[in-house]
Amino acid sequence: MVKTLCILGATGSIGVQALDVARLRGYKITALTANGRIDILENQIREFSPAYAAVANEEKARELKIKVADTSVKVLSGKEGVKECAAMGADAVLNGIVGIAGLEPTLAAIDAGSTLALANKESLVTGGKLVTDRAAAKGVAILPVDSEHSAVFQSLQGCRDKKQVKKLILTASGGPFFGKKKDELKDITPEQALAHPNWSMGAKITIDSATMMNKGLEIIEAAWLFDMAPEKIDVLVHRQSIVHSLVEYEDNSVIAQLGVPDMRIPIQYALTYPDRFESPAAELDLAACASLTFEKPDNDTFRCMDYCRQALSKGGLYPAAVNAANEKANLLFRQGKIGFTDIQESVGRALEMNLPTGEYTLEDVLETDRAVREER
Ligand code: NDP
Ligand code: MG
Numbered sequence: 460m461v462k463t464l465c466i467l468g469a470t471g472s473i474g475v476q477a478l479d480v481a482r483l484r485g486y487k488i489t490a491l492t493a494n495g496r497i498d499i500l501e502n503q504i505r506e507f508s509p510a511y512a513a514v515a516n517e518e519k520a521r522e523l524k525i526k527v528a529d530t531s532v533k534v535l536s537g538k539e540g541v542k543e544c545a546a547m548g549a550d551a552v553l554n555g556i557v558g559i560a561g562l563e564p565t566l567a568a569i570d571a572g573s574t575l576a577l578a579n580k581e582s583l584v585t586g587g588k589l590v591t592d593r594a595a596a597k598g599v600a601i602l603p604v605d606s607e608h609s610a611v612f613q614s615l616q617g618c619r620d621k622k623q624v625k626k627l628i629l630t631a632s633g634g635p636f637f638g639k640k641k642d643e644l645k646d647i648t649p650e651q652a653l654a655h656p657n658w659s660m661g662a663k664i665t666i667d668s669a670t671m672m673n674k675g676l677e678i679i680e681a682a683w684l685f686d687m688a689p690e691k692i693d694v695l696v697h698r699q700s701i702v703h704s705l706v707e708y709e710d711n712s713v714i715a716q717l718g719v720p721d722m723r724i725p726i727q728y729a730l731t732y733p734d735r736f737e738s739p740a741a742e743l744d745l746a747a748c749a750s751l752t753f754e755k756p757d758n759d760t761f762r763c764m765d766y767c768r769q770a771l772s773k774g775g776l777y778p779a780a781v782n783a784a785n786e787k788a789n790l791l792f793r794q795g796k797i798g799f800t801d802i803q804e805s806v807g808r809a810l811e812m813n814l815p816t817g818e819y820t821l822e823d824v825l826e827t828d829r830a831v832r833e834e835r
Contacts, residue, residue, distance in 0.1 A: 461574070461730050465490040465549040467541065467564050470499040472661045473555030473578040473604065473722060478503060479739050480727045490544035492556075492564075497523040504532050511547065513540035515560070542567045551730055553604065554579040557663050558786050559779075559828050562586050566821070569599045576729035578604035580680040581786075585779040586824050587683035601684065602729035607677055608684055609725030610703035610716035615685070616733075618708075627687055628705040628713075629677055630697040631756060632657050634669040637696060641760050647799035649792060657700040657720045666789050670802050671756065675767025676785075679778050682771055689771045694764065696754045701743065719743050762803040766810060775816035776827045777809075783831035784809035791835075805835060 464481055468474045469491035481488060490511040493500045497519050504512055504527050512527075513535040514520035520536030527534065535543050538560075545552055545564035552568035553576040554561050561579030566589065568575050575594070577583070582590055594601050603609050607629045618624065635654055636644060652669040653662060660668070667673035678692050703725075705715040718724045721740035728735070758765050763785070770777035788805040791797045797805075809831055815823070 461486060461550045463487045463489050463549040463551075464730070465544055465547060465552045465568075465573070466555065467492045467545055467552065467561070467568075468555035468557065468579070469493055469503055470496040471555050471557060472659065472664075473553075473726070475499075476723045477553050477555060477576075477726050478507065480723055480730060481507070483739050484727070484730070484736065486730070489549040490547055492541045492544050493519075494560075495519045497526065501526050504530060508532070511535060511544050513537075513544045515541050538563070546571045549573050551576055553577075553726070553730070554582065555604075557581075557661055559585050559782060559824075562590075562824065563821070565590055566593060569593050569597055569601075572597055572599060575599060575601045576604050576726070577601050578726075580605055580676050581782055583683045584676050584679045584782045585828065586821065587679065587778065588819070589821060589824070591683050591686075602732055603680075603684055604722070604725050604729045605677060605680060606720075606722060606725045607704040608681060609728055611681065611685060611706055613716040613728065614704070614706040614714040618706075621686065623709045624687075624691070625707045625709055625711075626691045626693050627681055627685060628693045628695055628707060629674065629681060630700070630702055630704050630753075631671065631674045631694055632668065632700045633696040633698055633754075633756070634671065636669055637698070637757070639760065641800065644760070644800050645798060649795060652792070652799060656698070658722075662793060663786070663789055666792060666802075667785070670763050670785075670789075670799070671761035672763035672767070672785050672789075672802070672806065674756070675764040676782070678764065678767055679771050689768055694756050696756050697752065698754075699748060699751055701745075701748055701751055702753075717743060717745075763806050766803070766806045769810055773810070773814075773816055776814040776819055776823060777812075777816065779824045779827045780809040780812055780814055780831050781806050783828040784835065787832045787835045 470493040488507040492513040545567040565582040700720040788802040
């Protein structure tokens with residue numbers, strides 16, 4: 460039973476919603492972290508009185524220290540400060556950091572023996588083997604926060620033998636450009652790509668949804684979380700985002716989890732598992748949904764998902780390479796420096812690199828990430 464909770468990436472979309480759940484459930488917040496949005500963090504410190512806070516950006520950390528000098532919070536700074544918060548040993552650590560910056564804090568939380576509620580999919584994408592091996596060695600549970608993975612996890616409850624699972628079916632909203640062809644995508648602006656039809660999320664994942672890279676990352680995430688071969692993970696476009704994912708069993712039964720598109724449902728389940736409680740999210744009114752539709756994704760137009768599958772099949776450092784290429788290109792696109800379709804071209808190019816496909820260390824992953832970013 461979670462009583463104490465550390466939230467990494469507290470000022471982001473996931474972090475703020477995790478604090479909604481914490482408020483409702485009455486969790487004691489031990490530590491909160493951010494990168495630079497210290498005004499939001501200051502308010503959170505005043506409301507939740509954590510013993511520690513960390514800000515990755517050193518200058519912003521100094522500013523925060525002054526702002527909260529009248530409180531009892533101890534402000535840590537830099538990457539190390541964030542890791543220190545992760546390593547403090549709360550009942551659960553919720554990782555809502557965006558990007559590979561979440562990998563080392565994930566490992567630190569596992570080393571401390573805290574249950575890991577994981578939203579930071581990039582931890583598993585870049586360091587899947589490191590993270591899952593270490594969690595197994597420490598006996599630490601990784602509970603998925605990503606809505607699709609929470610849905611799969613929920614649909615697997617009661618399954619005694621994974622061999623009876625025929626496949627996982629991840630659903631995808633398709634993003635704002637589903638149905639468009641490649642030549643219609645060339646002039647897409649960041650503003651258009653940031654307008655997601657169903658979910659309100661951070662900027663990076665919203666662009667990942669528009670390129671379908673998000674679903675590619677989620678295939679890799681699912682492979683590690685559920686120890687599933689890539690060919691047993693399917694994707695269906697489901698425009699309404701009501702069915703969050705499905706599991707098909709040997710007997711052709713398909714079990715799914717449904718709910719309104721509100722991340723507080725999977726966040727809360729990750730923190731209260733195996734129990735369920737009232738939710739801050741709304742009830743699902745299926746009659747009001749009118750229709751639920753399912754279609755095949757268009758992998759010729761949106762290439763990122765296939766590139767992620769290829770990276771997963773190649774193994775080793777390839778998933779870290781496609782992730783780095785995407786993180787860099789995603790940012791350059793948001794800054795208006797490259798076009799929308801350049802993102803997938805950049806991800807595809809990472810597969811052409813010559814990288815080891817066997818065992819790897821944390822340093823190998825970080826070095827691959829650096830090398831790919833520098834090249835672009
Ligand atoms: P946001 O951009 O909204 O928030 C990211 C958080 O991480 C912020 O607190 C930010 O701090 C912090 N952060 C950013 N860079 C660093 C860094 N270098 N070091 C330490 N902290 C940093 O992202 P989201 O909440 O949307 O997403 C978080 C993660 O959850 C991602 O991995 C995403 O894929 C996953 N996810 C998100 C969903 C959603 O609905 N948002 C759904 C499913 C998964 P600051 O605010 O100060 O910049
Ligand atoms: Mg998701």
